[in-house]
Amino acid sequence: MIFSIAIALLLASVAIGFVALPLVRREEISGENSLAAINPALEELLFDREVTYAAIKDLEFDHTMGKLSQEDYQRLDHQYRARAVNILKELEEVEHVPTDEELDQWIEEAVRMVESGHTAAQGSGRGGGKSARQATPPSKKRITSSAQCPECGRPYGAGDRFCSACGGTLLPLCSACGGTSEHNARYCTQCGTELTIA
Amino acid sequence: MANVGHVALLLSLGLAAYASVATFLGAKQKLPELWKSGRHASWAVLAMTSIAVVALGYALLSHDFSIRYVAEHSNRDMPLFYTLTALWGGQAGSLLFWAWLLSLFSAIVLWQHRNDYPELMPLVASTLMAVESFFLIVLNFEANPFQQLSFLPADGQGLNPLLQNPGMVMHPPTLYAGFVGFTVPFAFAIAALASGRVGAGWIRLTRRWTLIAWLFLSLGILLGANWAYNELGWGGYWAWDPVENASFMPWLTGTAFLHSVMIQEHRGMLKVWNFILILLTFTLALFGTFLTRSGVIDSVHAFATSNIGTYFLAFIALVLLGTLALLYERWDDLKSDNTLDSMVSRESAFLLNNIVFVGAAFAVFCGTVYPVVSELVTGSKIVVGPPFFNRVEGPIFLVMVILMGVAPLLPWRRASREHLMRNFLVPLILSLVAGLLLTLLGTREVWAVVAFSVTFFVALTILIEYYRGTRAQIKRSGDNPVRALYTLVQKNRRRYGGYVIHLGVVLMAVGIVGSTFYRVESEATLAQGESMSVGNYLLQFDQFASYPTQNMQVHAATVTIYENGRYLGQVVPEKNLYIASSQPMTEVAIRTTAKEDLYVILAGWSNKGNNVTLKVFINPLVVWLWIGGAILILGTLVALWPDPREERVLARIRSRELAWETVR
Amino acid sequence: MGEIVKPQDRIGPFRKSQLKFLVGGGIIILAILLLIANSFRGTGAYYITVSELNAKGADAIGRSWRISGPVDKESVQYDASALTLKFDMTEDGHRLPVVYHDVMPDLLMKSTSVIVEGRIDQSGVFEASSILVKCPSKYESQLDAGQEVPPDHTGSAS
Known part of the structure; x- marks a missing residue:
């Protein structure tokens, strides 16, 4: 009897101790342990993006397997890519919250561009990668162009050489007419404007 | 040991209930320390239920017959292996095993995602622990495996000899693992609904859990069928017994779920439907447990009648109503994208x-x-047997098999006419030819011809799929065919694993159709040296032997088999009397070939064994049922094998979220 | 990303393009329901006890029944050479002679009760097509509660 009471007490105290530990210690709860920090909309979008990418891949697979006619493939592929673009746009909106330093940096950049005679729009989204994208304030108007990354379908602006989403190599985009030219072209093959190289 | 078990079970219940509440409050009040504490409690539940399992195992091994469960389900004569497996041989033990499995699965899930998806995981943990609490309530208050007897019996009553068979040992735990496995996707579904995160996330995260649950359920059903065929001696493998049905229903809805999540992943459709399917699968798993334990429906392998049924019914009602209410709450978020x-x-x-x-x-x-409903409605109990199920399910299964052949060849969204012609013409013509050939060769049963043609069609389309895929891969990479096939499967594991499963199902269908339509049955009483002929076989009774072994008296007839006059060998059907339980037990003799099984039962003997009565079945193609089953399991493993890309995708999502958080 | 739906594409709450799926799905569901209902009519058997059967008298002849009741162990006769099993089921003084042409179930002599399925012939003998055996374990008398019923499919061949 005493033996079983002892066992019971021992088991109970070990269990309770283990359970109470996080409550007592109250260690730095931030980052990975926080419950409120992560944006659910972002996660949804990220999953949606993966699903869309998978669908595009599957479509291509069906096409190579001869299950889809050429025109069906192109039309469907286009639709999925458009959907992917939409998701990426939304992702950018959700993800982007500029910090003070970023805002300062952007203002400096804008001032410098005005001083050197360029319009602010030309500098949009310069270079590839995340840091450059974060330098873009949410309110800034992007050039609306039909040019999309050949790898992932994300639209890009004049002066971009690499895709900000997937890092793919982009065809140079003319800031004047919005047309694309060959790689390494120095002048737009459609209107002759000098291409900005960022 | 009984005391330790009692204590561990009580503590498990307290911890599980605490974990369920704490994780829920942690999510609601945004208190991460509470979530962490709840997580610890879930792990502690695993520790406690493990202690209970070990305690019961120890009690069984040490023959502690003062514990009722041990006295009822084991005795001193049982081999060690079966003594240990008596752990899940009875009601209370199997419930404990179930609770332990659930705590194990929960602990794994919570460990995997201990730092991820903080919106979802506390609610997942809360749901899992709520289900765990339910089982622990039943274990503590209604079916306690550590309940003690007021007297000490000299020996236990032992496990039924029928259950002392390797197939039967593995059958229940695999089934339980399947049932319990579906709790995980169910918990994620509830969490998704409760948190409003109803996109593809929960499906993506539970994809492998669903497959694992399905694997175990399929394996359990197959093992059960195989055991029935080899041990029960009535020549069949599936009797549509309520208990078999209980495992088959969640399998059917689970299979539907596996397929329909693919539509959600690809097209963002059927969100509500997927929630309903996983809810159905989970409640049907509970319902199966309820059926076998409540005594509501007479079944040959039902457990004893007890109050457990009431507990289960109440819990099922709670689960159904709760989930439907959540679905109603989230209705506006669940609109389809497409x-x-x-x-x-x-x-x-x-x-x-x-x-x-x-x-x-x-x-x-x-x-x-039907028996229950008809009694409630009309006052008289009406039962339906195998003929009902065969008549209803036969055509439905045929449609399923046809779909299995057609669907993989169809593209997403729409199929054009030329495409249909190009992809279906050849297999269609070939299978028509096959059907014609079968008819010419003398097959008269219309359904058999249709069924065989359909299975041929499906097998053909699957092989064409493989061929085309490999050819495309060769074109792309220039590899040799074997390497290309490997790469193909490796890169599209779910798809090609799925096709392997389909192929397995086709083979199973061949076995089922063959043994259903072409079974030959015959019986005869033979004097020594006499013979009987069944189909192409001639069976000659040579001699009868009766001798005691350690725990039974063996009665064996030696029978020589000839096929078309050619000597094939001998088989020895037996009927053994277990001395301890004075229970007779038929041991059938089965001679298996790719074409058919010869299934010989020793029905009886007279005149001191100078005359024996043999019952003989010829079950055509049955072996393909088991081969198909094995291929099905193999295909599931292919689809299930860890995919590094999948991990990368989840890691990418996770890192992006962290990055976002840091930037903010 | 839903496509834009023009008002003329809607019929009631549904899009026109979805309607054909609803109709198609409806037809299939209907077909399955009909199949179920139809099979019930063809294969159902009334499940009653021996005394209930006795109360039906001559009405019972020629129909399908599933009957449960205890076996009178004394009456069991098994002729292995003819594969004929005969026994009586008894309940409240009512007796039902049963004949079964198949291998005797292993557990019959240990059963508390059996469930037989079949028809009654003119002479009042029950022709069983299948027998399910319900079985106690030997501690039944000592331990008051019910026991697990060991599985036995014998005779319930499909």
Whole structure:
């Protein structure tokens, strides 16, 4: 009897101790342990993006397997890519919250561009990668162009050489007419404007 | 040991209940320390239930007959192996095993995602622990395996000899693992609904859990069928017994779920439907447990009548109502992103597949609960047997198999006419030719011809799929065919694993059709040296032997088999009397070939064994059922094998979220 | 990303393109329901006890029944050479002679009760097509509660 009471007490105290530990210690709860920090909309979008990418891949697979006619493939592929673009746009909106330093940096950049005679729009989204994208304030108007990354379908602006989403190599985009030219072209093959190289 | 078990069970209940509440409050009040504490409690539940399992195992091994469960389910004569497996041989033990499995699965899930998806995981943990609490309540208050007897019996009563068979040892735990496994996707579904995160996330995260649960359920059903065929001696493998149905219904809805999540992943459709399917699968798993333990429906392997049924019924009602209420709450978020475009597309084939699978489950359900319902409605109990199920499920299964052949060849969204012609013409013509050939060769049963042609068609389309895929891969990479095939499967594991499963199902269908339509049955009483002929076989009774072994008296007839006059060998059907339980037990002799099984039963003997009565079945093609089953399991493993890319995708999502958080 | 739906594409709450799926799905569901209902009519058997059967008298002849009741162990006769099993089921003084042409179930002599399925012939003998055996374990008398019923499919061949 005493033996079983002892066992019971021992088991109970070990269990309770283990359970109470996080409550007592109250260690730095931030980052990975926080419950409120992560944006659910972002996660949804990220999953949606993966699903869309998978669908595009599957479509291509069906096409190579001869299950889809050429025109069906192109039309469907286009639709999925458009959907992917939409998701990426939304992702950018959700993800982007500029910090003070970023805002300062952007203002400096804008001032410098005005001083050197360029319009602010030309500098949009310069270079590839995340840091450059974060330098873009949410309110800034992007050039609306039909040019999309050949790898992932994300639209890009004049002066971009690499895709900000997937890092793919982009065809140079003319800031004047919005047309694309060959790689390494120095002048737009459609209107002759000098291409900005960022 | 009984005391330790009692304490561990009580503590488990307290911890599970605490974990459920703490994780829920942690999510609601945004208190991460509470979430962490709840997580610890879930792990502690695993520790406690493990202690209980070990305690019961120890009690069984040490023959502590003062514990009722040990006295009822083991005795001193039982081999060590079966003594240990008595752990899940009885009601209370199997419930404990179930609770332990659930705590194990929960602990793994919570460990995997201990730092991820903080919106979802506390609610997942809360749901898992709520289910765990339910089982622990039943264990503590209604079916306690550590309940003690007021007297000490000299020996236990032992496990039924029928259950002392390797197949039967593995059958229940695999089934339980399947049932319990579906709790994980169910918990994620509830968490998704409760948190409003109803996109593809929960499906993505539970994809492998669903497959694992399905694997175990399929394996359990197959093992059960195989055991029935080899041990029970009535020549069949499936009797549509309520208990078999209980495991088959969640399998059907689970299979529907596996297919319909693919539509959600690809097209963002059927969100509500997927929630309903996983809810159905989970409640049907509970319902199966309820059926076998409540005594509501007479079944040969039902457990003893007890109050457990009431507990289960109440819990099922709670789960159903709760989930439906959540669904209603979230209705506006669940609108589909897309619409169906064409009747002739893979998604509509999937949709049809879903209707058919759920319809099949519904039919099984109707047949199973009909006695209860008819008694409530008309006052007289009406039962339906195998003829009902065969008549209903036969055509439904045929449609399923046809779909299995057609769907993989259809593209997503829409199929064009030329495409249909190009892809279906050859297999269609070939299978028509095959059907014609079968008819010319003398097959007269219309359904058999149709069924064989259909299975041939499906097998053909699957092989064509493999061929085309490999050819495309060779074109792309220039590899040799073997390497290309490997790469193909490796890169599209779910798809090609799925096709392997389909191939397995086709082979199983061949076995089922063959043994259903072409079974030959014969019986005869033979004097020594006399023979009987069945089909092409001639069976000659040579001699009868009766001798005691350690725990039974063996009665064995030696029978020599000739096929078309050619000597094939001897078989020895037996009928053994277990001395301890004075229970007779038939040991059938089965001679298996690719073409057919010769199934010989020693029905009886007289005149001191100078005359024996043999009952003989010829079951054509049965072996393909087991081969198909093995291939099905193999295909599931292919689909299930860890995919590094999948991990990368989840890691990418996770890192992006962290990055976002840091930037902010 | 839903496509834009023009008002003329809607019929009631549904899009026109979805309607054909609803109709198609409806037809299939209907077909399954009909199949179930139809099979019930063809294969159902009334499940009653021996005394209930006795109360039916001559009405019972020629129909399908599933009957449960205890076996009178004294009456069991098994002729292995003819594969004929005969026994009586008894309940409240009512007796039902049963004949079964198949291998005797292993557990019959240990059963508390059996469930037989079949028809009654003119002479009042029950022709069983299948027998399910319900079985106690030997501690039944000592331990008051019910026991697990060991599985036995014998005779319930499909």
